[in-house]
Amino acid sequence: MKKIIIYTDGGSRGNPGKAGIGVVFCNEKDDPEGAPIKKYGEYLGDNLTNNEAEYSAVIFALKKFKALFGKKLAENSEVEIRSDSEFLVKQINAQYKILDEKIQPLFLEVWNLKLDFKSIKFKHIAREKNKEADRLVNEALDGQSRHLTLY
Template identity: 60%
Template sequence: MRKIIIFSDGGAIKNPGPAAAAFLFCNERKGIFKKFSKYIGEKTNNEAEYEAAILALLHLKKFLGKKLARVTEVELRSDSELLVNQMEGKYKILDKKLQPLFLKLWNLKLDFKKVKFKLISRKKNKEADKLVREILSSLDKKPSID
């Protein structure tokens, strides 16, 4: 049995505003073997957090293939209290924009043997946060055409 640890993060410059998502794949010894970050358009912070988790599971499934994904345990670590508690069934999904994202993430987790969502501090998620900030800061530096 294989276990993959994912650190995911999403953020927006304003809420809503230009947003980015990022994730890292690690083995159980916390050795990073894949990093990814992406601009995801205009989103709220909560939407960006969901998009990051969705992208992470999509990429992991593609990376492993369907067969290997089915026997892989995943621990998805996030500093989003809302995302983790909604995915663990502790919080209701009140924001209608989050409902389709929740369903997409819920269905994606079924492709793996087990997916556990774990709340971590921002301090412990600094690598993924750094990737998000790099994307967002690069948006600020692009010249505007008036």
């Protein structure tokens, strides 16, 4: 079974404030700062919290996976979402309760999107291991890149 690793990050300047996301798709052995399959940085808009941006990055990643690779690959691949947001990962893995009313619909959207994937895991990683996704967030927030696609 093919393994795809997706690094996600979301950020907000002001919290709430201007927000953006960064998403990096890699094959199992790829380095996210090396030659990923695809990477994206998107500006989300104003008045979003950091947690809303983190969830938006995962939602973007799951939707983009299906758009790029199709539902068949989603059903036949092992997908691992890596995020430096412990809050996000623990909520998605049912270790933390979701008390924020703004987060509840985002959580439900992630939950519904992940049903299309046969094997999907959410893993917390150190911030140092998520530098490329973080860089894409900052580029989007700085207005340098609304959409960056490689390959």
